[in-house]
Structure formats: structure tokens, C-alpha cells
Amino acid sequence: MPAIRLTDLTLGYDRHPAVHHVSGEIARGSLTAIVGPNGAGKSTLLKGIAGALSPLGGAIALQKGQRLAYLPQSAELDRSFPIHVYDLVAMGLWTSAGIFGRIGLGQRARIEAAIAAVGLTGFERRSIGTLSGGQMQRALFARLLLQDADLILLDEPFTAIDARTTADLLELVQRWHGEKRTVVAVLHDIETVKRAFPQTLLLARETVAWGQTGEVLTSGNLLKARHMVEAFDSHAPACAA
Numbered sequence: 001m002p003a004i005r006l007t008d009l010t011l012g013y014d015r016h017p018a019v020h021h022v023s024g025e026i027a028r029g030s031l032t033a034i035v036g037p038n039g040a041g042k043s044t045l046l047k048g049i050a051g052a053l054s055p056l057g058g059a060i061a062l063q064k065g066q067r068l069a070y071l072p073q074s075a076e077l078d079r080s081f082p083i084h085v086y087d088l089v090a091m092g093l094w095t096s097a098g099i100f101g102r103i104g105l106g107q108r109a110r111i112e113a114a115i116a117a118v119g120l121t122g123f124e125r126r127s128i129g130t131l132s133g134g135q136m137q138r139a140l141f142a143r144l145l146l147q148d149a150d151l152i153l154l155d156e157p158f159t160a161i162d163a164r165t166t167a168d169l170l171e172l173v174q175r176w177h178g179e180k181r182t183v184v185a186v187l188h189d190i191e192t193v194k195r196a197f198p199q200t201l202l203l204a205r206e207t208v209a210w211g212q213t214g215e216v217l218t219s220g221n222l223l224k225a226r227h228m229v230e231a232f233d234s235h236a237p238a239c240a241a
Contacts, residue, residue, distance in 0.1 A: 001063045003028045003151055003182040004049060008058035011041070011048045017056060018044040019203070024210050026199075028063065029180040031173070033187045033197035033213070037229040040203045042186040043073065046155050049184070062151065066182075069149035071140055073156050079129050085139050086124040089115055092146025114142040119168060134165035141169055152176060154185040158192065170196055190217060204228035 002025040010020040019041035026032050034042045047053040048060055050070040062068070090111050115121055118138040128136060137157065144152060154173075158166045174196065176183050187193050193200055193213060200216040202208040204225040209216040 001028075001061075002026055003030070003063050003066065004184070005061040006058070007061070009045075009048065009055055009060060010057040011044050011053055012056050018205065019048070020206055021058070022203075022207050023058075024201070024207065026182065026184060028182055029177070030182055030199050031177040031197050032182075032184045032199040032201060033193040034184065034201045034203060035187055035190065035193055035217070036203040036208070037226050039205075039229055040225065041205045042203055043155050045203065046070070046153050046184070046186055047072075050153050066150040067148065068151045068153070069144050069147040070153040071144060071155060071157060074133065074137065074159065077136075077140075079131075079136065081128070083128055084124065085115070085120060085126050085128060085131070086111065088128055088139050089142040089146065092143040110146060114145040115139075117145060118142045118172070134161040137161050137165060137169065141172055145172070149181065151182045152184070154183065156186050156188065159188065166192075190222075193217065 004026040006022050006024050009022045010017050012018045012020070022045070034045060036042050044053065048055060049062075050068065052070070090107075092114070093107055093111070112121075112124075115124060118141050120135065120138050120142065123131070123135065123139075128139065131139065141157075157169060161169075170192070173183055173185070185197070187197070194217060197213055199211065200213040201210045202216050202221055202225055205228065208225045208228065209218075209221045
């Protein structure tokens with residue numbers, strides 16, 4: 001069983017498809033990028049895999065027993081919520097400790113280690129509202145570390161952050177890959193994908209190409225994806241999913 005299997009999958013809103021008739025598999029332990037033009041349905045697909053959006057048609061099957069962690073786009077996070085970095089990171093222990101569970105000495109050590117791993121030692125009592133974009137993303141990655149997930153979904157994790165933070169967080173992604181975890185990330189930077197992600201799904205509301213990154217990200221495929229999105233008809237009838 002692969003980590004993720006998509007079968008004739010259609011996802012959308014108010015029966016208007018944002019992603020339609022996508023089929024394919026993501027192998028366990030693989031490192032996969034989802035790329036495509038703006039409006040290609042990349043985030044919609046990730047939400048479907050995460051269980052935040054129900055299919056209009058087709059199916060999403062995840063390997064049984066997988067622990068799943070999902071990091072949405074930073075724009076979807078409320079940074080005005082009055083919480084400190086330490087408490088935000090500690091939320092990664094909810095699956096094991098429960099929402100109101102007591103955090104013991106061993107778990108505190110894990111929290112501190114996760115904060116140190118992302119370079120935020122000394123920021124524990126800082127409110128998340130005072131963090132820069134890169135610092136906030138580091139804190140969210142520390143929370144992911146504590147979730148100890150088998151399947152990690154990242155939606156534009158390196159957008160609007162500095163190059164140093166991107167490099168540090170990419171090292172964590174590579175670490176997860178080395179630990180045989182399955183990582184799927186929506187990305188915009190094609191050069192980052194070519195350098196760090198062996199597998200790529202090129203999406204333009206439907207699959208343009210899916211496989212080895214070097215074979216997917218050709219100039220011809222990228223041009224085809226752009227044309228497919230530009231040809232979108234907002235008045236087309238609902239897909240008969």
C-alpha cells in the first residue's frame with residue numbers, strides 16, 4: 001500500500017472543481033513536490049489529502065495507521081492569538097498527551113529539543129504575534145517535529161521567508177526523508193524543487209505530469225500547465241463527478 005493513493009479524484013467548492021480526475025500514487029517514504037501555476041489547485045489537493053475537504057468524486061486512500069501532520073499556508077494562521085512560542089510548539093504533543101494533558105519532564109525536554117532544532121532557543125516566552133515570518137515558520141516546524149508524523153503535508157512552507165530560514169527548514173525536510181517519512185510539499189520555487197525533491201506532480205487542475213522531477217519539469221510541460229490554467233472557463237458547467 002502506498003502512503004497516498006488518488007483514484008479519479010475531483011475536489012472543489014460548490015460543485016465547481018478546482019482539481020479534477022487526478023489518479024496516482026505517492027510511495028511511502030518519498031519526497032514529493034506539488035507545483036503548478038497560480039490557481040492550479042495545489043492547495044486544494046493538499047487539503048483533500050489532509051481530510052479538510054471532501055471529494056466531489058473519486059477517492060483518496062491513505063495507508064492505514066499513518067500519523068498525519070498538515071501545515072497550511074501561513075496566511076491561514078491567526079497570529080493574533082495570545083500564545084507563546086513554547087506553547088505553540090507544545091501543541092505538537094496533543095496526540096500523545098491530550099489537549100489538557102499534563103506535560104512531564106520528558107516531554108518538556110522534547111519541546112526544548114524541538115525549539116533548539118529550529119534555532120529558536122531563547123524565544124520560548126515570545127508571543128507569536130511578535131515573530132517575523134521566518135521565525136513563525138521555524139516555530140511551526142518545531143511543532144511538526146513533536147507530532148512525529150509518518151505523513152507530513154506542507155503548503156508553501158518557504159514562501160515569504162529569508163534564504164537562511166529556507167535552507168535550515170529544507171534540512172529538516174531532508175532529515176524527515178532520511179527517516180523514511182513521507183513528505184508532500186506545495187512549492188513555487190522550481191529551482192528548489194529541482195535541487196531537493198526527487199518526485200514532482202505538475203498540476204493544472206488536472207495532472208500534467210507526475211514522476212521523476214527531471215522528467216516532469218521540462219519547459220514543454222511547464223508551458224502546457226500555464227496554458228491549461230489560462231484556458232479556465234469560470235462559466236463552464238459543474239463537473240459530472
